[in-house]
Amino acid sequence: MAELDTSSGGGHKKGPGVKKGKKLSTRVDLTPMVDLGFLLITFFIFTTTMSQPTAMKLILPDDKVKPEEQNKAKESGALTIIMGDDNHIYYYEGQLKPDASNFLSASYNGENSIREIIMKKKVQVRSIARDPSDPEKDLVIVIKPSSKCNYKNVIDILDEMSINVVKKYALVDIFDIEEQLVQKSDANAKSSSN
Amino acid sequence: MGRAKLPRKSTNIDMTAMCDVAFLLLSFFILTTKFKPSEAIAVETPSSVSSKVAPNKDFVLVTIDKDGKVFLTIDDKQKRETIANSLNATRNLGIDVTAFKNASFVGASFSGLKSFLAISEENRKGDQLPGIPCKDSTDNELIVWMQVVNEAYAGAKMDLLLKGDNVAKYPAFKNVLTAFKRNNIQKFQMVTNPENAPAGSELYNKSMSGEKQEN
Numbered sequence: 001m002a003e004l005d006t007s008s009g010g011g012h013k014k015g016p017g018v019k020k021g022k023k024l025s026t027r028v029d030l031t032p033m034v035d036l037g038f039l040l041i042t043f044f045i046f047t048t049t050m051s052q053p054t055a056m057k058l059i060l061p062d063d064k065v066k067p068e069e070q071n072k073a074k075e076s077g078a079l080t081i082i083m084g085d086d087n088h089i090y091y092y093e094g095q096l097k098p099d100a101s102n103f104l105s106a107s108y109n110g111e112n113s114i115r116e117i118i119m120k121k122k123v124q125v126r127s128i129a130r131d132p133s134d135p136e137k138d139l140v141i142v143i144k145p146s147s148k149c150n151y152k153n154v155i156d157i158l159d160e161m162s163i164n165v166v167k168k169y170a171l172v173d174i175f176d177i178e179e180q181l182v183q184k185s186d187a188n189a190k191s192s193s194n
Numbered sequence: 195m196g197r198a199k200l201p202r203k204s205t206n207i208d209m210t211a212m213c214d215v216a217f218l219l220l221s222f223f224i225l226t227t228k229f230k231p232s233e234a235i236a237v238e239t240p241s242s243v244s245s246k247v248a249p250n251k252d253f254v255l256v257t258i259d260k261d262g263k264v265f266l267t268i269d270d271k272q273k274r275e276t277i278a279n280s281l282n283a284t285r286n287l288g289i290d291v292t293a294f295k296n297a298s299f300v301g302a303s304f305s306g307l308k309s310f311l312a313i314s315e316e317n318r319k320g321d322q323l324p325g326i327p328c329k330d331s332t333d334n335e336l337i338v339w340m341q342v343v344n345e346a347y348a349g350a351k352m353d354l355l356l357k358g359d360n361v362a363k364y365p366a367f368k369n370v371l372t373a374f375k376r377n378n379i380q381k382f383q384m385v386t387n388p389e390n391a392p393a394g395s396e397l398y399n400k401s402m403s404g405e406k407q408e409n
Contacts, residue, residue, distance in 0.1 A: 030209030037216030044223035053239065055248035055355065055383035060375055083364075115395065147365050151258065151358040154367060155240040155386060163243055165396045173368075 061170065076128060077138030079121045081114060081157060082174065084182040085148035088189055089114055100181055108156060118164045141169040146182045234299065235265050235320030237359045241389035243397060248385050249353045254343055258358040262366030263325030266339055267299040276346045303327045303335055328369045336373035344377050354382040
């Protein structure tokens with residue numbers, strides 16, 4: 001296929017004095033060309049973006065509902081997650097104690113990750129559930145982003161809700177006292193890492 | 195003993211067919227590659243496990259860039275015209291309706307809208323524009339924008355998207371949420387990059403057992 005027919009057509013002989021030219025093979029080695037071809041293919045396969053952006057749904061609560069009509073969360077099933085500056089994350093279970101002794105620090109991934117904490121909380125809520133048909137009924141996760149945290153942190157935590165299949169969660173404004181606690185803890189974390 | 199000589203076979207393989215296939219694939223990939231259109235507003239979106247593909251037509255998109263500046267994109271040209279007309283009528287802005295109709299996004303305050311529209315389309319870059327003022331509840335022009343958009347879409351289905359940058363601060367996001375809530379918009383979607391559910395998590399186990407993700 002990759003060669004041309006170079007033999008002179010038919011048996012027409014040249015004169016006796018005429019020397020025959022040396023026949024050169026026209027076979028071309030295509031291997032480098034194939035190499036190049038596949039190199040380019042790999043390049044285009046890797047640079048082609050197949051992934052389309054996805055969308056995450058969020059439904060906001062109605063602010064106009066009066067506080068007394070709002071759902072109350074049980075203390076035993078409540079977990080509050082607070083996102084701070086510089087990817088710091090804090091949580092407390094139930095209500096924040098006045099001495100802030102249950103205000104603990106966690107991380108987004110790795111050791112002591114927020115996922116483990118949510119999973120632990122789920123197990124705990126299940127163990128004390130009274131309604132066997134819906135054991136996770138009491139679990140409510142309250143998400144309080146501080147003013148220092150960034151958009152990615154908020155999305156990560158909302159994503160964590162769908163990863164851990166948490167049915168009830170709320171994005172709530174942070175209280176001043178919590179904001180101060182976060183600032184203090186952030187400052188502590190910064191000075192200890194330096 | 196005379197042994198029968200095996201005829202020596204040539205080790206030359208004909209590469210032509212392989213070459214053909216390679217280049218066929220190559221041309222396929224070259225032709226199907228779509229280069230990312232250079233975006234006027236540079237935004238790096240976070241990733242989520244959500245598997246729902248973001249709508250790519252008839253959407254209203256609010257973008258928050260890394261400095262917390264807010265931009266508004268309305269996909270439908272017809273709606274843009276309606277919005278420009280109603281803005282001119284209610285707020286007496288005197289903006290050029292055709293220019294507004296052709297602008298791919300809005301990124302200026304009402305007072306600066308005229309000079310914003312005077313900039314040519316290719317020179318409108320997110321990092322040089324002021325964005326829609328959306329600092330706090332008293333100075334939040336996005337509330338007005340969302341109201342006008344809501345009116346323009348009255349009765350029709352509106353896909354409201356929010357696209358935020360990884361490093362945008364939470365207050366910027368909160369101010370946008372305030373603008374949505376003020377207009378009784380409780381449902382919207384956030385644009386993210388797809389990501390797989392981490393192995394071992396509950397969602398991962400669910401999807402492995404064939405349960406459909408609900409969202």
